Amino acid sequence: MVLTIDIGNSDIVVGYYANQAWQHVWRVPSRPAQPPAFYQRQLRMWLLEADLPLSSIRRAVISSVVPALTANVREAVGELFALSPVVVGPSVYPYLPVEVVRPQEVGTDLVANAVAALARYNRNCVVVDFGTALTFTTISATGKMLGIAITPGLKTAIRSLFANTAQLPEVPIEMPPSALGTNTVLAIQAGVVMGYESLVRGMIARIRAELNGDCIAVATGGLAQAIPSLHTEFVDVLPSLTLDGIRLIGEYVPAELN
Template sequence: MLLAIDAGNTNIVFGVHDGNAWIHEWRFNTLPIKNQIEYEVFLRLNFMENDLKLSDVDGIIISSVVPQMNGILAEFWSNLIECEHVFIGPKYYDQLPIITSNPHSIGTDLMANAMAAHCLYKTDCIVVDFGTALTFTVVEASGNIHGVNIAPGLKTAIKALVGNTAQLPEVPLELPASVIGKNTVHAIQAGVLWGYVSMVEGMLDRIQKEMGRNFKVVATGGLSSVLTPLHERFDEVNRHLTLDGLRLIHERLK
């Protein structure tokens, strides 16, 4: 079994792949950073509750965009699992079939997205990742990562709005039926969520116009299911795309 660990700014995702499919996925809050024992206990309990054996893990791959966690992520599992691990970073990029001109500037999660898009779809792709940040990764059929766009994610935008105003409440991420708010909560929901629908539509149109051709559009990330009107603009919603990228990177490096 492969254990993939994807540490983002909001959640750490732990995925277990049995060689055919992702059979389990668990999320742990990234902040505040816990000590090594807490991560050990979390992993051990989830394996026990799902009748999995830590001894069956024969590979570990780790992606992290949170540098202050890297030391813990590289070591916390060592008392539980005896196998080699890969902590992906720029030193491995030249061994992959994807190409980036700025290896030290692109996040390992975006590299995983690009790897999955290139290997799974084998065509020009735009990966829209709805996470702490909203990212658009443009990957050409050749494997060249043409570029990336980064905007605040949905939760990040709402927290910034609420945190910098005196009277606005934090609201649930629920898309209202109307684009015109009828009360304060609906006004925030309409402004942010329908605003993001328009932003994603506009960004996809502008990217494809600038590139001069159509791209396959794949959405991923924990919040990819929130903006349902966008689903007709997506060719696919793949919530495991980043994990699949990590799995494919592990296979290539192995």
């Protein structure tokens, strides 16, 4: 049984993997760094509610793009389950089947996306991750991370409008019926949601053109299903793809390093 922890800028996502499937996935907002006891209480509560003993956790893997949270979460996991969690980062990349470009710069979640995509498809693939940032991670069939594109995510864009303007409301992420917004909410949805639909289609087309058309696309992230009209661009829409990659990284790392 494996516990994976994906510490992102908006949320901490925790997955419990057993019997070849994700049995439980929990999510809590990322907050300013809390002491290890805080994360221990949260993990205990989730496992208790799922009727899972602490002893069921045999391996834990942590990916974090928020350095301020990493150490305390790592300490909490180590003490609670009496094990040393794998922490995704440059020190473990030599054990992966993926060649990581600029390992000190690339986000560990994007490395996890590349690892999962290579294992699942074994061909040129772009992973479109709909999170706090909207990212495009392209990996070759031979396991090389070819490059990454990053833009603000859907929620980030809408919240930026809401925070920096006096009269614009925060609106739900929904596809409007028309590009001609007839009120403020519909106008923002037309500009942002339809705009992002075109952005994603355009970026996938550009990436495919640079790879002579030989590239599939897969979607992941918390908002992967937010724009249903995009689903025809993807071979799969897999919100758990990042967790899959984090779990696989834990399997690639030698046991003596755990």
